[in-house]
Amino acid sequence: MPTAGLTASDHYIVISADSHGGGSMEMYREYLDPEFRDDFDAWRGDYANPFRDLQGGNRTRNWDGERRITEQQGDGVVGEVVYPNTVPPFFPTGALLARPPHGEQEFRQRLAGIRAHNRWLADWCAEAPERRAGVAQVFLNDMDEAVKDVIWAKEHGLRGGILVPGVPDDAKWIEPLYSPTYDKLWAACQDYDVVVNQHSGGGSPDYGDYPAAGLLFLTETVFFSKRGLSHLLLGGVFERFPKLRYVMAEQGCSWVPELMDRLDAYHAQMQAIGRVGELGFPAEDILPLKPSEYIARNCWFAASFPGKAEAASRHKIGVDRVVWASDYPHHEGTYPFTVESLRWAFADVPPAETARILGANAAELYGFDLDALAPYADADGPTVAEVAVPLDGRPEGATSPCFSR
Helix, strand or coil, X not given: CCCCCECCCXXXXXXXXXXXXXXXXXXXXXXXXXXXXXXXXXXXXXXXXXXXXXCHHHHHHHCCHHHHHHHHHHCCEXXXXXXXXXXXXXXXXXXXXXXXXXXXXXXXXXXXXXHHHHHHHHHHHHCCCCCEEECEECXXXXXXXXXXXXXXXXXXXXXCCEECCCCCCCCCCCCCCCCHHHHHHHHHHHHCCCCEEEECCCCCCCCCCCCCHHHHHHHHHHHHHHHHHHHHHHCCHHHHCCCCCEEEECCCCCCHHHHHHHHHHHHXXXXXXXXXXXXXXXXXXXXXXXXXXXXXHHEEEEEECCCHHHHHCHHHHCHHHEEEECCCXXXXXXXXCHHHHHHHHHCCCCHHHHHHHHHHHHHHHHCCCHHXXXXXXXXXXXXXXXXXXXXXXXXXXXXXXXXXX
């Protein structure tokens, strides 16, 4: 029997666990609840596309299903987990960067906006269900509404699960992720077997209108994006909901081993003497498992455009916990040099491990049928022999940062 993630003819079945797509403004209007369409028409007059790499003809990569299949298939990628990309109705900017809605009117309008996106996404994924697992959007302002969206996503085939936004420290109208307020949401995700995803870009504070604001965001967004893991873990969410599946997307994974070691050291000190430095911890507040054990049980890392450092961290994290991603159609993604990027990062990785990271892990996590994808991989997927040839340097024209690390 072939290795999981490999076809019988030794082609890797490559699934991107972090791609992006979304509808056009015209599409979203059709999927929007009619009561919000007049407000939408007024809002749209001030809308501007914030994505510099998806202007003009490149915009259609977001929603043109035939174009996406043709481009990714030709690049060796046969399946994708689809996060939002275009700006949903009533959002101030892209869905991944926008701060939480504030106030009842803004919340209701933007809730209608993400539901329009989710409806569009469900229909769009249904056009190629074996290839696409869509990620539904939710808000954290209202748990009853969030749970409705979890159930809706499950019932409408959005196998990618839900996208939980980051919570900025200065958004005082939203509880932090470690708050028990969200237990109703985590319980629904566990009960309905819905994956919880967090993507890079969210959770940063408002830096204000200063010349340094943009550079501060670039410098610190990595820190703020990664906090979801420690907040859920140390907040006891994985202890209370042991079957919850949590994915961090487009945040790499080479940083995870150091975090695991540091948190395990704190945990060992807490168990041994009830203290870490000057801080004391009562026994009832100490988690029964080591932090690394929760990560091994509940967490996955969708490493977009991974480099050699990500590949090298796989054993410490767990080969079954690292999931490859392309970040199509963004400028920093691997397209159209995906095969070269795989040679760069995985040339010296055993084929069975590479197959798990490139496809089998995503298939198990998001419900892709590897047998259904195998014919596409046989036609265009990279072979074991191709990936095993080391790449010497950045290909001419490649824009992905993977070739620099």
